[in-house]
Amino acid sequence: MSNGRNFPNPHEVKDLPGTEGWQEMYPYYYPFADTSTMPKTAAYENSMLWFYDGLHYPEPVSPLDLTWDDMWHHTASAWVGRIHVFPGNWGRDHRMIMGRVYIDSTDVDPALIPARVPEFEKRVGFALTNWEELFKKWVVKVEKLIRDTDAMEIPRLPELDSITVVREGTWSTGHDLLVAWNRLMENVHLIWEWHFEFNNLVSLVNVQYIEFVKKLFPGITDKSITQTLSGFDAMLFRAFRELLILAKLALQLGVESMVLNSREWKDVEERLLQSPSGKHWLDAWKKAQDPWFNMSxxxxxxxxxxxxxxxxxxxxxxxxxxxxxxxxxxxxxxxxEEVLTERDRITEEYRNLIANDEDKKTFDSLLATARKCVHYVEDHDFYVENWSHTVFYKKFREFGQIMVDHGVIKEVDDIYFMNRFEIPEVLYDITASWYCGVAPYGQEYWPPKIARRKAIFENFKEWRAPEALGPAPDDFTNPVMINEYGFDNATIERWLGAQDIDVSTVSQLKGYAGSAGVVEGPARVCLSVDDLGKIQTGDILVAPSINPAWSAYFPNVSGVVTDIGGIFGHAAIVAREYKLPAVVATGTGTKVIKTGDKIKVDGDTGMVYIVARA
Structure with a gap:
């Protein structure tokens, strides 16, 4: 264990038995550098604080699933440092240990900051002033990219190419196959470029508003601040509302017994097809699918x-x-309506306390901008992480099927144990062997390699990744990391203090007041999506982090506790919209709390109390 204000050194973390050589299945720039062969890179890594990105990857990530992280590694930093020109920050660098992603925050040389400020003000000012128009364009271009990707043809290699190639002087199907993968990766990169067109701006706007309000009212709680921004209808909520509409329709049509007949869709569909009312309900089901069933x-x-x-x-x-x-x-x-009424009441009470007209003007301006932009947090998640990823995964599997057809892998999902740079090589091998009329080289090369990687990946799951690595800074102020992850000075101190504590002796946890209210009940610790089916009505959900797709379970739970996530992260936002008490960024909630423990969640103060152990 590390001492003082240090977390474990990333270069001293030992690989678990059975994971040796894991580095070769990921892009070469992901593992932490070897200190003997890359001393300069290792020195940089040792100087930085690295956060475990359990918000996006609470479980080990396979080589091809890492594509999403690789893309936002690029694009988040592009928009922060090179496009919007945040004065003090370049972006976030990424590394990996045993399938777990770590990120840092890279600061700009203080001497360069003054020259960056005018560019930042000009660019960000334009984006925020023209928010509504730019966002309308964003929706159109993003939806077009998704639908164009969905319509992409991934060609199969025929016995012979068409004679039209000769007649029209075009090219082989093999060329189309190679181009298709490249085009798919271009679209993946572009969707993530557009993801960050606004994402960092929303974080900035939220932090500016929070800091100003806390300056005006030093004693104001996070609960009160977040309530002033509640009450919006995001695209992500629409998907779950469609399911509720279908539930109500089943009752209206009197087909609820058919819908409840089986937990398997094919059985329910068969029953519904036997009656006019059932067919009516099926029509509504089919109508809702585009786009709302493009949900993870x-x-x-x-x-x-x-x-x-x-x-x-x-x-x-x-x-x-x-x-x-x-x-x-x-x-x-x-x-x-309740949320909006409470929002407006609290906002007016605080506004009336502002005596200075200039402060009141600034308050009104910052609040209006924050409310104007706040929907993006959940809107973009529907379009990017849900709709586009659903389409991209479908295309990945089409390429996987081609590899199966040519004997390179045994199962379609084996493709996920190749990284995105290896796949073009495999497709080139398949195409070359098809041209030559021989078996692909990869038929004997890839199956044992995939088997080895799968075994390593299973062993990854035995490792509980440290929350952070490297030296803890004296002051951490990155607005994006604070807003989305809840990574700030207080969180860092909690992690440092918890390194050598016996968790069985902990009786309370401090986090952020993510959503107002107080609730007491049984804890349900969910470390992954596989645990969600165990939730019982009234449980308090305890998780490393919560993604928006888990919202379907919010009507069943009575409260929420997370290890990480800011007051404008997904868990806090969705909890507020459902009026569920929530405490986020406890740091060690899933380590301290066990399923069945009776806990009290105080979403007003950010405290979690263990009332009784299971």
Whole structure:
């Protein structure tokens, strides 16, 4: 263990038995550098604080699933440092240890900051002033890119190419196959470019508003601040609302018994087809699919998550839960009017306390901008991490099927144990062997390599990644990391203090007040999506982080606790919209709390109390 204000040294973390050589399956620039052969790079790494990105990757990530991280490694930093020109920050560098992603925050040389400020003000000022127009364009171009990707043809290699190639002087199908992968990766990169067109700006706006309000009202709670920004209808919520609409329709049509007949979609569909009312409901189901079923069953960051499109039993089971709750007389509609009324009341109370007219003007301006932009946090998640990733995963599997057809891999999902740079080589091998009329070189090369990688990957799951690596800074002020992750000075201190503590002796945790209210009940610790099915009505959900797709379970739970995530992260935002008490960024919640523990969540103060152990 490290001492003082240091977390473990990334170069001293030992590989688990059975994971030796894991580095070769990821891009060469992901593992921490070898100190003997790359001393300069290692020295840079040793000088930085690296956060474990459990927000996006709470579980080990396979080589091809790492594509999403690789893309935002590029694009987040592009928009922070080179496009919007944040004065003090270049972006976030990324590294990996045993399938876990770590990120740092790279600062600009203080001498360069004055020259960057005018560019920052000009560019960010334009974007925020023209927000509505730019966002409308964003929706159009993003949806077009997704639909164009969905329509992409991934060609199979025929016995013979068409004679039209000769007649029209075009090219071989093999060329089309190679181009298709490159085009797919171009689209992946572009969707993530556009993801960050606004993402960092929203974080900046939120932090500016929070800092100003806390300056005006030193005693104001995070609960009160976040309540002033609640009450918006994001695209992500629309998907779950469609399921609620279908649940209500089943009751209206009197087909609820058919919908509840089985947890398997094919059985339910067969029953519904036997009656006019059932067919009516099926028509509504089909109509809702585009685009709302382009939702991940979990986070959208793992190929194992599945989507509502390819796992129809998932939305069906959610509808069945809603039907059961509606039959009990429960109100499942998001309490938007209550949220808005409370938002406006609190805002007006604080505004009336501002005596200085200039301060009041600044308050009004910052609040208006924050409310104007806040929807983007959940809107972009629907378009990018859910809709686009659903489409991209479908295309990845088409390439996987081609590899299966040519004997290079045994199962379609084996493709996920290749990284994105290896796949063009495999496709080139397949194409070359097709041209030559011989078996692909990869038929004997890849199966044992894939088997080895799968075994290593399973062993990754035995490692509990440290929350951070490297030296702890005296002052950490990156607005994006604070806003989205909850990584700030207080969080760092909690992690440092917890390194040598016996978690069985901990009786309370401090985090951020993510959503107002107080609740007491049984804890349900969910470390992955596989645990969600164990949730019982009234449980308090405790997780490393929570992604928006988990919102389907929010009507069942009574409160939320997370290890990481800021007050404008997904967990806090969704909890506020459902009026669920939430405490985020506890740092060690999933280590300290066990399923069945009776806990008290105080979303007003950011405290979690362990009332009784299971």
């Amino acid at each position: 069953c979990a986070s959208g960051w793992y190929h194992t998550d599945g989507s509502w499109c390819d796992t129809p039993s998932y939305p069906l089971n959610q509808i069945q839960q809603y039907i059961g709750m509606l039959q009990k007389g429960e109100n499942l509609d998001k309490p938007i």
